Amino acid sequence: MEKGKIETSQRHTVRSIRAAMQGNAIRALVELITNSDDSYIRLEDDDKPCKGKIEIEYNKEGYCGNFAVRDFAEGMSIDDVNKNFKTYGSATSGMKAGKRVRGYFGQGAKDALAGMIDGKICTFKNDKFVECKLFIEEGESWYEISDQIEATQELRTTHKISENGTIAYFKADPHQLICSVPQFNTVQEELANNYLLRKIMMNPKRRIVLLDLDSRKERPLFYKKPPGKEILADEFIISYGDYGDFPINISIWRAIKDLSQTGDDRDGSLLIVDEEDAVLDISLFRYETEPLAWKFFGEVKINRFRDLLEKEEPVLRQERDGIENKHPFCQKLINEIEKRIEEKIKEERSRKQKEIASKIDREEVSRYKKAFRILNKIAETEAQDVTNLGGDPTDTEEEPPKGFCIYPQSAQITVAKRYALQLRFSTKVIPYGSNIKIACNSSKFHLSTTDIKVTTEDGSGIITKYITVEGREPNIIGTITATTGIHLTESNVHVIPEKEFLFSEGMVFQPESLTLRPNQPRRVHLLVYVKMIEGGCRIKISSDNESIQISKNKVVVNENEAERHIFKQELEIWGTGADQDAVITAEYESFMALLEVKVRSKKDAEEKGRKGMFNEPDYDFEPEPLMRTSFSGETGKVIIYVNFPSIKHYIGDECQYRKTIPGQVLIADLVAERCFYEIARKSVESSGALLNPQSRIDKIQNKAYDLSMRFGKRIHEALVDQSLIIEHKKNFGEQ
Structure with missing residues (x-):
């Protein structure tokens, strides 16, 4: 009888590498960024100082794309490189040694580099330099490790690493792989939103920067969760055989609008993480296509999950794209998660039924259309x-x-x-x-x-x-x-000369407002009149919201580039996270220009058909609202919170009394009050006047009061059924 180890065939290894990457540059970058983050984690666990910076380089070369990921973390010695890159699938990341890393499979960097073209690692540690190339040749996977040499200044300059650190290079070549080369803006959007990098992008100890070597653009990458409210915070136990109990923490949030629930860059679904916040999966499981769950996002934390991995339990898919749904432990987990999602869907269904019951009928439609036609006319003039x-x-x-x-x-x-x-x-x-x-x-x-x-x-x-x-x-x-x-x-x-606006203001943004998609840059221009702001002057540019960034924080006026005395500077604006607003300010001495920026995840269907600033109101059935009304600038809807005590008293908990005289009068008052406030706010903010916070509030309130005095009666006449008022007055007179 003969006994021996079953060797893994090269054919199987190459198939695994190609299946993992599929020629996808974004997937390769995700793996390499994760490796860099793991290296920083190991330094942090050893209480060693670290920068936490990860640089991603991008440049186009014909049809090809050249990529690199650089960190300033541990670096690797020749022994480290031999250990990490000579074998496939072994425990090389440090997880089995108790480190907080994500590299469970010991193959992420190898897949990323061997699965692309010209993949190599260049690493510095303790003034030594090692280079390791990884590639597939004639259907087999190969490594090529150079001898360890002194880390010369020339090598450090070439790879832009001054101390310890590692840089990984690869090429995406459509002629050699079935792949496409993403544009720079696409790389920014897909990396910042990728669920596998979510914890890294949200980690304040990390600074992720995307660099375009051709244009020298520099983009910081980070992720911001959608705005919403937590609707479930729960803890439960999964018991699994001899392993005992696994505490599970689940948090479900409800966003203010529908979220994307598919794809690696989705902003919805539940992020599945282990006890060290390593991302395992993202899903709503059998509810991913359920419309009533499209506002849900959140997190599930599986404590003691690493105990299963240490015992080689196949709880993760080998392709590293999620938990293994067929594994008994995962089946128990998914069942418990789905129970809790189902309860929240029932609540959504009840909410939806109330919303349907509150939909306005034909008689109300005619009144609302008349009222909002007036309000939109006022807004066009006053705002x-x-x-x-x-x-x-x-x-x-x-x-x-x-x-x-x-x-x-x-x-x-x-x-x-x-x-x-x-x-x-x-x-x-x-x-x-x-x-x-x-x-x-x-x-x-x-x-x-x-x-x-x-x-x-x-x-x-x-x-x-x-x-x-x-x-x-x-x-x-x-x-x-x-x-x-x-x-x-x-x-x-x-069109009269620019002096009517630019010659008096000194500089302006063009356009003066814009709406963005998250992590999708847009171009704007800053126009400067060089006879007021001379060549060589430095204009400071800033954003009042850290989630909305601008490509330059300083512009130097170049008079030689001015045409008709107007210097034009192109800038790029981008934002992270939906429903973010900001004012971009350009300042030089007493001169100022303002740019209003909004970040929205998508254009709502309601907005596409809008004919003005305002639309028909919506009723919200939040159980314990903190305010009477709110306003959605994206849909143009005034949102009336039915369960606010003074509102529920008159229109009922399901809006069943909204057509009574008291209900109609209250709704008219709420709509007029909120619309006049929003018109006043927009008017004050678009004026460009510099005001301290209290002065700004006072000016908005005074403007809103003035609008109410001038137009309030007309809005009430439009929104309240006047035949009921006449009938009521007759009855009152008879008494």
């Missing part, structure tokens, strides 16, 4: 994002000449600001179903719309629509035309 050229939107609308006219018929505007012309027409002249074409004879103007459809929802009689126009250059004249059938009306618009 001043768009300068209205056609007069007060709440004035009585006069019959336009020939039933079809643009107001005013001539106007002056300035560069990079939006202005609204009024298109006023009579439904007696322009019937329902008409399609009005809007055009300009100059490409130097941007129009917000080129078509206006006349529908019964617009009402009858004199209708007013708005044409938003923006001039792209000074000293140009354009004719804005509106045509439908035989009807034609026009307005001549003159």
Whole structure:
């Protein structure tokens, strides 16, 4: 009888490497970043000082992409390299030695480097240098380890490591692998949001930086959880055979809107981690496709999980993409998690049923449309994002000449600001179903719309629509035309020189506001008038929200690059985490420019159809709300919290009394109060005035009070059924 070890075949090893990477540069980077983080963890566990910085380098070379991951952690000696890279799948990360690392399988870096092209590790430790190449050749995996040599200054300069540390290089080559080379912005977005790196990206002891060697762009990477509220914090026990009890901590949060529940870069689902916060998986298991669970995110911590790994229990999939669902321990765990998710889904279903019951009916729709048409007209004038050229939107609308006219018929505007012309027409002249074409004879103007459809929802009689126009250059004249059938009306618009805004302000951002997706950069420009802010001046740029970053924190004015005395500096803005807002400020002495930035995860369907700042209200059934109302700038909806005591008293816990006179009056008051406040806030913030916090609050409140005095009665008349009021007054008079 013969007894011996079963050797792992090269064919199996190569298949495992290719299956793990699949030519995916992001996957390779995730593994290498994790290895660097593990190296820092080992230093921290030994109470050794460490920088915690990880640099990711990127540059395009034709169709190929060159990547590198650099750390300034332990580094490796020749013995370390031999131990770590000569075998596949052995325990090399330090987990079995009790370290807090994630490298369970001893193959992450090897897969990343051998699975790509020209993969190699260059490492410095105690003034020694070692290089190790990893590659697949003729269907077999190979290593090539250089002799250990002195760490010369030339080597340190080449690899940009001054002390101990490691850098891993590889190439993504579509000609040699089935792969694509991601763009720089894609690398930023996918790494920052990747669930396997989530704990690393949220660790304040780490500084992850993405560098574009071609453009010299530098992007810090980090992750911010979605805004929401914790709806479950629980602990339970999983008993498993001779291993005993495993304490499990689960936390489920409810986001304010639906989250992505699929893909490695999802922001929803439950992050599964072990007792040392190593990420194992992310899932809602059988509820991933359940719409009622799409707002859920959170974390499950499995204490003592490493005891299973030390005993070689196959509780993780060999592909390193999650826990092994078929393993008895994992089945017990998933069953307990799903029970708790199911309870929260039942609560969501109840909430949804109440929301459906609270949906407004046809009679209410007509009242709301009238009220919000008025509010949106007020917002367009008062909030001043768009300068209205056609007069007060709440004035009585006069019959336009020939039933079809643009107001005013001539106007002056300035560069990079939006202005609204009024298109006023009579439904007696322009019937329902008409399609009005809007055009300009100059490409130097941007129009917000080129078509206006006349529908019964617009009402009858004199209708007013708005044409938003923006001039792209000074000293140009354009004719804005509106045509439908035989009807034609026009307005001549003159863009006056920049001195009307830039010459007086010194500098401005263009555009002055923008909305971003998380970790998806956008370009803006800072325009500087060099006769006011001269060449060589240093302009400081800052953000009031650390989750929203800007590519430069300082701009030096270069007068030689100015055209028509205007220096133009391109900047990139990006944000981490949805529903973040910031004001970017550019400052030089007494000169200032402001840029309003919003980060949103996606455009809601409601927003796509919005015709103004405000939309129909929503009712929220939060059990213990802290306020009466809130406002969603993304959907334009005023949110009324039904269970706030004074609100529930009048409209009922399921909105069953909302159509009574007290209910209608209260709702009208809540909507008007919140809308006037939001208009006032936007007006104050867009004014650019520097105010201390208390002055800002006072100014907003005074503005909101003024709007309430001027327009409050009209909103109440629109939102409250006036026939009920008349009937009530009659009955009261009879008494």
